[in-house]
Structure formats: structure tokens, C-alpha cells
Amino acid sequence: MQDPVEIGPYPRKPPVTIVDWAMLVLAIVSVIYLAWITFWHVSDDIHRTIVYVDYGVCAIFAIEFCWRWRREGWGWRFPVRNWYEVLGMIPVTNPAFRGFRLLRIVVVLARLGRAADRAVGDRVTAAVVNKFVNTIVDVIKRPITVAMLDEVADVLQHGRYTTNIANALEENRAELDAMILERIRKDPQAGRLKFVPFHDDIVRIATDTTFRIVFQVLEDPRTDELVSDLVRENLDQIKESVREKDIVRRPGATR
Incomplete structure (x- = not known):
């Protein structure tokens, strides 16, 4: 009888198991349909279908995340270390998030990070973000501030x-x-x-x-x-x- 094959720590480089490939494909597909409904107009029927599909994808992401979290011993540092994966599990296709376009873009980026981790190696996204975090924040904070002020201005100007x-x-x-x-x-x-x-x-x-x-x-x-x-x-x-x-x-x- 052959000895059981020891599975290395997540994720392996490059993806070698069905689960690895499935998670990579799901992350890429979810990025595609999120970008589609975010930047292009789609019919109500297609949008409704994508909502249900995204519910399923987020559920699969959550199950796989909890499985890896259990392997880590349910420590609180695991979700903190993989914060972008937690963001990626938010079902932003839900109509309740329709007005939060910025949140949808953040989730798209988070799922891109998840796909990058699967394709390139463990925590490559976190390493890149930590290395360039100050530059990233400096680049995006003012455009985000102006965009938020535009939204606030539109609401305030129509207040009674x-x-x-x-x-x-x-x-x-x-x-x-x-x-x-x-x-x-x-x-x-x-x-x-x-x-x-x-x-x-x-x-x-x-x-x-x-x-x-x-x-x-x-x-x-x-x-x-x-x-x-x-x-x-x-x-x-x-x-x-x-x-x-x-x-x-x-x-x-x-x-």
C-alpha cells in the first residue's frame, strides 16, 4: 500500500489540484461578470441570473475559506491576514448594493487578488499591497474623496x-x-x-x-x-x- 501523499500548504505553485484550479477559474469568472455589470448596461433578466450565480460563487468562496481557516486552527489572524478574500465574498450583485459602485470595484479588485494568489503563489497580493501601500493610498485617496463629495453634494443639494x-x-x-x-x-x-x-x-x-x-x-x-x-x-x-x-x-x- 502506498503512503498517503502529503498535501503542501495552501496555495501550491502553480495550482495542481482540482480545488486549486476550480477556485482560480471561479475567481476569474466572477471578476468578468462583476466588471460586465459594473461598467456595461445589462438587461434585468441577465442581471437577475448573475445575482444568483454570484450568490453561489460567494458561498463556494466562503466554504473554501472556512475550510482553510479550520486547518489554521480558527485563529483570528487568518481572516485579518486574508482580508481581501473576506471582501471578495461580499455579494455586491445584490440590488441592495446597487448604489455602492465603489464597493463593487473594491470587491472586483479583491477577487483579482484572490485569483493572483492562486495563480502565482501564496499571498502575492498582500506582499504587493504591503510594498506599495503608501503609493496606492496616495494615488486613490483624492479621487475617492472627490467622488464621495460628488455623491454627498448631490444628496445635500436636494435636502429639505x-x-x-x-x-x-x-x-x-x-x-x-x-x-x-x-x-x-x-x-x-x-x-x-x-x-x-x-x-x-x-x-x-x-x-x-x-x-x-x-x-x-x-x-x-x-x-x-x-x-x-x-x-x-x-x-x-x-x-x-x-x-x-x-x-x-x-x-x-x-x-
Whole structure:
């Protein structure tokens, strides 16, 4: 009887078992269909099919990952060391992630790293990333910041902030009335009004009038437009500052 063949540590270079080849093929196929639905328009039927396929691929990735994790003794360092594989198991084809295009791109890169590890050798992706991590971060952080600011700007410019302010004032109107009356009574100058007949009624009428005018101003569409312009101008200034820093820090740039 032949002695059992000892299986070397994962992964072997190059892939030599069916599992190695299967994982490599799955990683490459998943990268292809993720890139397809991310950068090209596909019909709803095709997208639905890809969603189900990706569920299966992610499940296979998770099972194979847990199998290797068990061989390592379930140590917490294993998932930390293979963090990009954990990212690669996120089913970003799910409609819940449709608005997170950046996350989908990250998962595509993570699965590319998984395929590279299988094809070239153990942890080649982590070695490359660790060697060039500062350069990678410096290259991508500002474009990502600008892209996120664009998304935030689009959301903020369509917000109804004046309505939110009006609702908050209305909810706390009784407390504000009492606070204003208390402040007037304690004020050295305005406190003299307490000797005027119907002092409390006058103060309450003035307060009600002020609130009514404030609510009318907040309900005016021009106020919404003003707030939207303020938000847009500030965000544009922030994005321009980020772009200027990016240009200044490029090699050969002069200030």
C-alpha cells in the first residue's frame, strides 16, 4: 500500500489540484461578470441570473475559506491576514448594493487578488499591497474623496433643511416661548417692560409674530434655494482644494 501523499500548504505553485484550479477559474469568472455589470448596461433578466450565480460563487468562496481557516486552527489572524478574500465574498450583485459602485470595484479588485494568489503563489497580493501601500493610498485617496463629495453634494443639494428646521422649532415651540419670556425678564433693559400693563401678553404676541415670520421664511422656496446654493458653493470649494493639493503633490509640480 502506498503512503498517503502529503498535501503542501495552501496555495501550491502553480495550482495542481482540482480545488486549486476550480477556485482560480471561479475567481476569474466572477471578476468578468462583476466588471460586465459594473461598467456595461445589462438587461434585468441577465442581471437577475448573475445575482444568483454570484450568490453561489460567494458561498463556494466562503466554504473554501472556512475550510482553510479550520486547518489554521480558527485563529483570528487568518481572516485579518486574508482580508481581501473576506471582501471578495461580499455579494455586491445584490440590488441592495446597487448604489455602492465603489464597493463593487473594491470587491472586483479583491477577487483579482484572490485569483493572483492562486495563480502565482501564496499571498502575492498582500506582499504587493504591503510594498506599495503608501503609493496606492496616495494615488486613490483624492479621487475617492472627490467622488464621495460628488455623491454627498448631490444628496445635500436636494435636502429639505428648512423644513427640518421648521419641524424642530414647532416641536420645541413651548420650551422656546418659556425660554424667551425668562430671558426677557432677566435682561436688565428688557426687564423694565414688566412694569408695562399686559406685559406677558405683549411679549407673547411679539414671540408669536416672530415665530410666524420665521416659519413663513422657512417655507419660502427661495430659502431652500439659498441653502442649496450655500451647500453647493462650500462643497465646490472643498473639491477644488482637494484637486489643487493633488496637483501640487504630483511629481514635478510647482507651487
